[in-house]
Amino acid sequence: MAPTLTLKPGTDWATAWRRCLAVAPEAFRDERVLNLWNGAWHADGDPLPATTPVDATPTAGPPRLDAAAAHRAVRASLDQHRAWREVSLADRTARVNAALDALAEHRDLLALLLVWEIGKPWRLARADVDRAIDGVRWYAAGIDDMLADRVPLPGPVSNIASWNYPMSVLVHAMLVQALAGNAVIAKTPTDGGLACLTLASALAAREGLPVTLLSGSGGELSEALVRAPEIGCVSFVGGRDTGARVATAVADLGKRHILEQEGLNTWGIWNFTDWDALAPQLRKTFDYAKQRCTAYPRFVVQRTAFADFLEHYLPAVRSVTLGHPLAVADPAGPLPELDFGPLINAAKAKELTDQVAEAVDRGAIPLHQGALDPGRFLPGQDTGAYMAPVALLNPPPSSPLHHAEPFGPVDTIVLVDTEAELLAAMNASNGALVATLSCDDPATYERLAPQIRAFKTGHGVPRSRGDRQELFGGFGASWRGAFVGGELLVRAVTEGPATGERMPGNFPDHHLMP
The missing domain is CATH 3.40.605.10 (Aldehyde Dehydrogenase; Chain A, domain 1)
Incomplete structure (x- = not known):
């Protein structure tokens, strides 16, 4: 029997709030935060109620x-x-x-x-x-x-x-x-x-x-x-x-x-055989429930490679862990190592759940539909903002999941037979921040990569936002x-000193x- 989880001591919201009041009393007052302008903090504005996505505990709302x-x-x-x-x-x-x-x-x-x-x-x-x-x-x-x-x-x-x-x-x-x-x-x-x-x-x-x-x-x-x-x-x-x-x-x-x-970042698979190199990267794409501007929610896969892709993709998505990010079995132990916790709110979780159901009703094939593990949550807690990973094959063109970034743990997989179809599917959103193309032949990558409408394209590796000099x-x-x-x-x-400088x-x- 799995042990009952409890909140890690000292990590509750009330304690975090008291620490804010102690560290920056000029910016936090009683149960509200202040606005900062003209070099001073002001108790103006109309504070709205708010709750945490973690378990719906009331928190300070924006003034x-x-x-x-x-x-x-x-x-x-x-x-x-x-x-x-x-x-x-x-x-x-x-x-x-x-x-x-x-x-x-x-x-x-x-x-x-x-x-x-x-x-x-x-x-x-x-x-x-x-x-x-x-x-x-x-x-x-x-x-x-x-x-x-x-x-x-x-x-x-x-x-x-x-x-x-x-x-x-x-x-x-x-x-x-x-x-x-x-x-x-x-x-x-x-x-x-x-x-x-x-x-x-x-x-x-x-x-x-x-x-x-x-x-x-x-x-x-x-x-x-x-x-x-x-x-x-x-x-x-x-x-x-x-x-x-x-x-x-x-x-x-x-x-x-x-x-x-936003842009629909895509990962293409074309004339590719190095599956052992790809498999470890698939789970990492679910970090923070794909709530990232550089997340990869779309895989465009050569039809003849689909069986090999699934053999490595499905174990990866099934191994993804999610739950209450501060819940522990041992109060003296470390916080859990999770791939993600809740989505930003319950409304987003419902929106994505409804989009998945609609896509399936219109012909998308569910390849994986995960479920929440009760053993990773506090007893009786609100889990309305949580959503387990989902993978759909060929979402219909009428579905938002076909052309838009879901910003949540929903993968869509599109099968293609030609290079033209590969590029069209990878460019479905008219521009993206990042993309990846996995193919064995470097010359093929060099020929296809410039035709992918993304700012950064990786050869078999994910690209990120980067920082510093990148x-x-x-x-x-x-x-x-x-x-x-x-x-x-x-x-x-x-x-700069030049007139009419072009950035x-x-x-x-x-x-x-x-």
């Missing part, structure tokens, strides 16, 4: 501002920006490094907040914090050369990001933008990460960094955070629908922009604006690939 308040915050950020751009680079670097030291000191609390707020397993939550800290330290060490002959933008950088990587994407970007001489504004994601971002922003603000952190709906705040004349650059990470509206706005206004949007962007509709990474991230939020990126009139 949502209205449009007028957001405009006031943006105007105040411009004043901060004008003062900050006059601060010496040596002083900026020292303050950013001090903020990084504070983040490192509170690394485990930041990670625990990520577990509760967005459901990341402990291993991945700590990695998210570490990547943010280590990545910005790399920039701080080399910023002198990156900023040679460059100056900050005329106005602050506005950041609107998805909830899945609050530290290694959003906080990382904010600190590099500040290092380059800009004031930074960030909107807290609607779905999660509020307390983590608030704590990180409090630690940065204490060191004098010009950070603004606001909560509110995209519709209410977009006029201020995207269209306001004070904004010097818009950095967006999210879906294509919202991204398209932002892209239209920044194009009309001629603003600097970095718009990372460039990142997108192809087609998966990206708009400047590419980032290394010197290009700094260039995207600064101005490497995916713009309407040109697309410069690295």
